[in-house]
Amino acid sequence: MESALDWHTARALLEWQLEMGVDETIGETPFDRFAATKEQAAKAHAPEVAKAPVAPVAAPSVDPVAVAETAAHAAGDLEALRTALGAYEHCELKRGARNLVFADGVPGAPVMIVGEAPGRDEDLQGKPFVGRAGQLLDRMLEAIDMSRERDVYITNVLPWRPPQNRDPKPEEIAMMQPFLQRHIALAKPQVLVIMGNISCQALLGKRGITRLRGRWDEAHGLKALPMFHPAYLLRQPHLKREAWADLLELRARLQGQT
Helix, strand or coil: CCCCCCHHHHHHHHHHHHHCCCCCCCCCCCCCHHHHHHHHHHHHHCCCCCCCCCCCCCCCCCCHHHHHHHHHHHCCCHHHHHHHHHHCCCCCHHHHCCCCCCCEECCCCCEEEEECCCCHHHHHHCCCCCCHHHHHHHHHHHCCCCCCCCCEEEEECCCCCCHHHCCCCHHHHHHHHHHHHHHHHHHCCCEEEEECHHHHHHHHCCCCHHHHCCCCEEECCEEEEEECCHHHHHHCHHHHHHHHHHHHHHHHHHHHHC
């Protein structure tokens, strides 16, 4: 059957269809486009089946105290304990501190002094009691013929400085407890001197340094003497008389033991 369209008209129509996006005139298999339209409409109006919510996968919880206990128990000497503390990553104070403040003085000395937490000078130098409070502590020890180079070993409840010298949080003290307990066991002092409220809370479970100071107690199987922190004495110099009495009590105890 001969077409009624001339060649030029047919070509123009084909080019128009190509411009409109037609790329196939006759498929290999029949396709009912009306049926496909009905199927799409039915799917659009079908009620959506609610999918069961996927429960989030909880990250495994870590007990920082348990991690500290394992690390502290594995330390066989003071240097290993220092390394374990340096590797401990569960205390946020570490991220804001410049240095780990571990200890100073003589390991195995008869007196172990336990302070609260490092301050600015301690954080910079990596040693406990080196600022104004540390200088006062040195003078206090000299008054009873003692020195950190010969007779005492010094550490803190916390090895990292809290921001703005704030009080340590209970959870920070708790995670440092295993390290402190192991520190005392490895240092093997005869007596403990517990300086300040935070230290009394950590080692004795008590607060109220004004009431506790000067009275012998017991911590980790050792005789322990609570005292005013030197930093507190700098703010309250009228209490130095009580601190002097406590120093004399400490000297008497040591002389009685020797």
